[in-house]
Amino acid sequence: MHIVVCIKQVPDSAQIRVHPVTNTIMRQGVPSIINPYDLFALEEALRWRDQAGGTVTILTMGPPMAEDTMRKALTLGADRAVLLTDRCFAGSDTLATSFALATAIGKIGETWGPPDIVFTGKQTIDGDTAQVGPGIAKRLRFNQLTYVAKIDSLDPESRAITVERRAEGGLQVLQSRLPVLITMLEGTNELRRGSLDSALRAARAEVVRWGAAEAGVEDTAKCGLRGSPTVVKHVFAPKPRAEKAQIIETAAGPVRTQADAVIAAIFARQPGIESDLLRLARHS
Amino acid sequence: MSDAAKPSPPAAAAGRSSMKKELPEHFKAYRHVWVFIEYERGNIHPVSLELLGEGRKLADKLDVELAGVVIGAEAEALHEAALSCFEYGADLVYRVADPILAHYRNEPFTKAMTDLVNTYKPEVLLLGATTLGRDLAGSVATTLLTGLTADCTALAIDDERSLAATRPTFGGSLMCTIHTLNFRPQMATVRPRVMPMPERQAGRIGRIADHSLSMAEEDIVTKVLRFVPDRDSDKAQLAYADIVVAGGLGLRTPENLRLVKELAEVLGGDYGGSRPLVQKGWIEADRQIGQTGKTIRPKLYIAAGISGAVQHRVGVEGADLILAINTDANAPIFDFAHLGIVADAVSLLPALTEAFRQRLSINRAAS
Ligand SMILES: Cc1cc2nc3c(=O)[nH]c(=O)nc-3n(C[C@H](O)[C@H](O)[C@H](O)COP(=O)(O)OP(=O)(O)OC[C@H]3O[C@@H](n4cnc5c(N)ncnc54)[C@H](O)[C@@H]3O)c2cc1C
Ligand SMILES: Cc1cc2nc3c(=O)[nH]c(=O)nc-3n(C[C@H](O)[C@H](O)[C@H](O)COP(=O)(O)OP(=O)(O)OC[C@H]3O[C@@H](n4cnc5c(N)ncnc54)[C@H](O)[C@@H]3O)c2cc1C
Numbered sequence: 001m002h003i004v005v006c007i008k009q010v011p012d013s014a015q016i017r018v019h020p021v022t023n024t025i026m027r028q029g030v031p032s033i034i035n036p037y038d039l040f041a042l043e044e045a046l047r048w049r050d051q052a053g054g055t056v057t058i059l060t061m062g063p064p065m066a067e068d069t070m071r072k073a074l075t076l077g078a079d080r081a082v083l084l085t086d087r088c089f090a091g092s093d094t095l096a097t098s099f100a101l102a103t104a105i106g107k108i109g110e111t112w113g114p115p116d117i118v119f120t121g122k123q124t125i126d127g128d129t130a131q132v133g134p135g136i137a138k139r140l141r142f143n144q145l146t147y148v149a150k151i152d153s154l155d156p157e158s159r160a161i162t163v164e165r166r167a168e169g170g171l172q173v174l175q176s177r178l179p180v181l182i183t184m185l186e187g188t189n190e191l192r193r194g195s196l197d198s199a200l201r202a203a204r205a206e207v208v209r210w211g212a213a214e215a216g217v218e219d220t221a222k223c224g225l226r227g228s229p230t231v232v233k234h235v236f237a238p239k240p241r242a243e244k245a246q247i248i249e250t251a252a253g254p255v256r257t258q259a260d261a262v263i264a265a266i267f268a269r270q271p272g273i274e275s276d277l278l279r280l281a282r283h284s
Numbered sequence: 285m286s287d288a289a290k291p292s293p294p295a296a297a298a299g300r301s302s303m304k305k306e307l308p309e310h311f312k313a314y315r316h317v318w319v320f321i322e323y324e325r326g327n328i329h330p331v332s333l334e335l336l337g338e339g340r341k342l343a344d345k346l347d348v349e350l351a352g353v354v355i356g357a358e359a360e361a362l363h364e365a366a367l368s369c370f371e372y373g374a375d376l377v378y379r380v381a382d383p384i385l386a387h388y389r390n391e392p393f394t395k396a397m398t399d400l401v402n403t404y405k406p407e408v409l410l411l412g413a414t415t416l417g418r419d420l421a422g423s424v425a426t427t428l429l430t431g432l433t434a435d436c437t438a439l440a441i442d443d444e445r446s447l448a449a450t451r452p453t454f455g456g457s458l459m460c461t462i463h464t465l466n467f468r469p470q471m472a473t474v475r476p477r478v479m480p481m482p483e484r485q486a487g488r489i490g491r492i493a494d495h496s497l498s499m500a501e502e503d504i505v506t507k508v509l510r511f512v513p514d515r516d517s518d519k520a521q522l523a524y525a526d527i528v529v530a531g532g533l534g535l536r537t538p539e540n541l542r543l544v545k546e547l548a549e550v551l552g553g554d555y556g557g558s559r560p561l562v563q564k565g566w567i568e569a570d571r572q573i574g575q576t577g578k579t580i581r582p583k584l585y586i587a588a589g590i591s592g593a594v595q596h597r598v599g600v601e602g603a604d605l606i607l608a609i610n611t612d613a614n615a616p617i618f619d620f621a622h623l624g625i626v627a628d629a630v631s632l633l634p635a636l637t638e639a640f641r642q643r644l645s646i647n648r649a650a651s
Contacts, residue, residue, distance in 0.1 A: 013454060098426060129434035134422025143505050144390045146419045168329060168414050170513040176506040187569060229431030234461040245608060245624035258627055259635035263643060265623050266584065270605045276583055280526060280552025281644050
């Protein structure tokens with residue numbers, strides 16, 4: 001089996017700060033990490049490879065320095081890495097991103113054999129649109145399986161696959177046929193730590209770098225800013241609430257006094273709420 | 285740092301914003317606002333009605349019609365759904381009924397939706413940002429090669445009749461407004477509970493236009509083997525609960541989550557928590573409240589031992605009344621809560637539960 005996993009390099013958002021005056025993102029010194037959701041996709045890919053045999057190729061579109069994060073993914077056990085990097089990809093929205101990634105996956109197929117499964121994460125932590133997976137599936141004409149909580153069965157011979165997909169109000173059990181694109185839910189599997197063996201292999205492994213032409217992109221007008229129908233017009237800080245919370249003062253009395261003061265404050269502020277509560281409490 | 289292939293962050297928006305609007309001739313025929321109606325197992329997802337409310341405002345501003353799109357197996361049932369659409373503001377409903385459409389599947393729904401768009405040409409197409417809506421929206425936008433703005437919290441029409449779709453970014457610390465200038469339709473997904481539920485106008489009517497699905501079951505690879513409803517059916521209700529009590533790391537131990545649940549129960553509400561509680565396995569992932577969890581819009585939200593990080597804040601700001609319980613008088617949650625008490629949640633929560641229990645039972649006896 002040949003499995004491709006799409007991995008995005010993202011800024012570690014826990015450390016992102018917004019400049020209070022200019023409203024710009026202060027990226028300086030913010031480390032880049034593998035999009036956390038993509039690790040679940042990678043883990044699932046590695047498991048099925050270990051079970052059914054084959055290879056796992058990871059693919060990232062990003063700046064040259066994304067090579068560092070790719071090497072980390074190699075340490076976890078991926079077999080090869082392709083970094084798609086070219087000035088013409090700058091400013092891509094999801095339509096342009098899925099175009100570039102789908103084209104590169106086509107080229108990966110020509111070079112190392114057609115993929116049976118393409119995995120993506122559920123979404124990223126920076127753009128967080130969850131649109132790139134469906135975009136790739138549509139362009140490659142792969143069967144699309146999003147929000148997959150579990151792959152129940154997968155038979156590379158008959159090419160049948162059964163998955164549990166998170167739907168509204170329950171799980172859909174879907175049967176489909178390879179090739180498929182799967183967007184993997186988080187928390188679906190225990191993540192592995194890299195082994196010494198794969199660490200050594202990763203250190204030696206080459207990260208293949210492709211520009212647009214090498215990836216098979218013929219029309220660069222479909223890439224980057226030019227290929228993006230969406231336009232970011234305006235960036236601003238959310239309006240802070242004018243007034244702060246009204247603090248309920250209960251000079252360190254017993255908790256019951258505090259509780260009564262809280263209830264009084266709630267009812268004073270929102271007189272209608274008591275009848276709502278009566279109605280709701282009766283129903284429960 | 286070389287940013288060769290980085291998606292442009294909002295800070296670099298200037299490049300894009302200077303692009304001029306020149307809508308190609310063939311897109312000028314695109315008119316009207318559409319809302320995809322998520323109809324499953326006999327119910328319309330509330331987010332679709334919320335979007336009809338918002339879509340009505342956009343359509344009025346543009347002076348065009350508002351249409352709902354209902355897709356499913358039985359024409360009769362879809363007729364009922366269409367009547368609801370009219371009562372919530374639609375002028376017109378496009379109906380695609382075919383046994384193939386019995387359960388949501390990407391292929392036939394994408395086909396139905398894109399055929400409708402190519403035939404009737406809407407300028408705006410809105411979908412709920414649910415697992416279904418996002419699965420469908422991404423495929424439809426890619427097939428139509430148009431722009432799609434994800435997870436919006438505000439929609440407006442600007443002076444050039446263009447849809448201005450605003451969404452939080454970087455976990456809510458910044459907002460950005462995105463346009464699809466030169467392509468049609470302009471698509472956006474909106475989370476459940478971000479827009480208010482419109483008033484139902486009983487008896488309001490409209491027109492139904494039928495469209496057929498040009499697809500056979502043999503054309504569709506993916507089959508639905510079965511649907512397993514969530515056992516804990518309340519989970520899905522959290523976003524729509526009138527009262528929500530949530531806990532954060534200030535609860536200290538997983539056992540103390542019981543205090544949150546008990547208060548929620550006495551109030552007839554639902555409970556949730558901040559993200560760290562999910563990460564620690566104290567509560568299920570679908571009870572997480574905030575940017576990467578559920579958006580809630582209850583009448584009363586009680587946050588116990590939650591600091592009020594911006595990612596949490598964006599999920600709760602629609603609440604009518606927020607009460608924060610926190611030991612730290614400087615916790616950021618007091619910046620956006622309406623009421624606050626500087627107290628130990630672990631001892632205050634049971635006292636509140638008891639006080640509410642008595643108060644409600646006395647008043648119930650009296651009423
Ligand atoms: C603040 C902000 C808001 C944005 N809003 C929008 C918007 O509303 N609409 C829009 O069209 N674009 C938007 N963009 C642009 C969008 O983020 C980029 O197109 C980005 O390249 C991919 O989208 P994503 O990060 O949302 O990925 P998602 O669709 O959330 O990613 C899903 C999965 O796709 C894979 N993937 C995504 N990007 C890559 C990559 N570069 N390399 C390898 N695999 C990848 C990963 O497996 C990932 O888990 C926004 C960007 C920013 C910074
Ligand atoms: C990309 C991203 C997405 C995120 N999405 C979400 C999201 O969707 N939802 C979310 O909630 N978070 C989210 N977060 C995490 C968020 O940034 C905060 O880390 C998180 O909300 C903090 O949780 P907390 O308030 O429970 O814990 P803390 O920040 O540790 O706060 C605990 C609070 O409890 C108070 N306290 C301590 N003891 C007591 C006591 N005995 N009684 C009362 N109060 C007490 C403390 O004063 C403190 O204010 C996200 C973060 C990132 C980076």
